[in-house]
Amino acid sequence: MMFEGVLTKMRTENSKPVNYYLVLDTNYINFNQLLNKTIGIKFLRFECLNCHLDKPIYRQGFCRSCFFEAPQAADWIIRPELSQAHLDVEDRDLVYEKEMQLQPHIVYLANSSSIKVGVTRKNQVPTRWIDQGAHEALEILETPNRYLAGIAEVALKDHVSDKTNWRKMLQNDIKDEDLKAYGAELKNYLPEEVKPYFIEDNSETNIEFPVEAYPEKPKSLNLLKTPEYQGVLKGIKGQYLIFEDQTVFNIRSNEGLVVAIEVIVN
Template identity: 70%
Template sequence: MLYQGVLTKMETQYENPIQYFLVFENDFLNMNQLLGKTIKISFVKYQCLNCGLDKPKYRQGFCKSCFYEVPQAADWIMRPELSTAHLGKEDRDLEFEKKAQLQPHIVYLANSSNVKVGVTRKSQVPTRWIDQGAHEAIEIVEVPNRYLAGITEVALKAHVSDKTNWRAMLKNDAKDENLVAWRERLKDFIPDETKAYFIDNNAETNLEFPVSKYPIKPKSLNLQKTPEYFGKLVGVKGQYLIFEDETVFNIRSNEGTVVGIDVVA
């Protein structure tokens, strides 16, 4: 059976294990049900997530011109400390920025390849941790806007990483950490503006991923170089599909690509 559509990040449900869904315009696939099956992934074309044209994707699923125009790709997305909606200042689209920035945000610690600090909207907990492939996470502060979360992250990343090593995450190399203890150690480095928002009464969230075999030396599938790939699906973690031959396919980095997916056996 052939499914075809433009890739966007997999939808998830927080269960044990995590449930993954690849959602197309008129159909969807529960990826957990494909574990142990051989599937074919075929490159069809590009489709910008904004303009919908078949133009080479540039970043975040957008073509180059859209990437520099749409508010969903502005600098404050990756660097929340650059948010200005709380000041009434527009970057690309003030109404969009108010909706996205002026809502509760969480600064958190997650352990995927290592302990890292990050920022997410409160409504995206625990989805953000699932997307990063974290097997444990904990909240540090809950603040009323994105700017305050951003300046807190900047202060804390001087003392803890803000990056995930995707290879280590996929190899399941991360060791268990006491995130409550980590949070206590970092407490003194929280900026004065957000100290009042410190959370000290919640425990770690633990996440289980549907993986039967972790790769030892993961190699990334590039559909531009290999436009047709066959592989037996043995796991899903973060936003990656993991295959028996240790090939991994990053759905998130291939957003804006139209693919065909066929369940072969």
């Protein structure tokens, strides 16, 4: 079987374990069904997710010009505290910014390699946690817009990390934490204007990933340096494909690359 198309992040279904789907043009791949099968990946060309031209990808699936112009790549995406749609102030496209920013947002704790704090739109729960490879997560605030969630995250980053160690996450070097107790402690560090949005009584979400073997020393596949690769799929976690030879491939960080994916009969 051969599939071809531009990479975008895998779609997920929070079952036990998580189901992973890669949509390629009119086809899709359910990677759960391909565990223990040999998969070939070949880089063909680029396709910017915004202008759809064959131009080198700069960041987040966009070519350089689109990264600095498209509203989907504005600074407030990564730094929600920079959101200004609630003030009716435009960054790149106020209609888009209002649509994205002026909706309920969740500030959460997630445990993938260690406890981290993050922000996501409410309708992205639990997708965001799955994408980060978190095996447990907890909502601690629900705010009416992105700005308030952002200033809460900034305050908490002084006391808890906002980063994931991808190697530890893929090695499954993790331990369970009492996220509810941790969140209760962090409440003391929140700005007064967001404390009314703190969720007092909530339970953790636990996530199981379809992994049969974790890599001891994961090595990341770079298709621009190694345009063709072939390996036996042993698992999927976060947005990573995990192969038998310790190679891992991050679908999300390779968005905008057009690839051919072959499922080889063993």
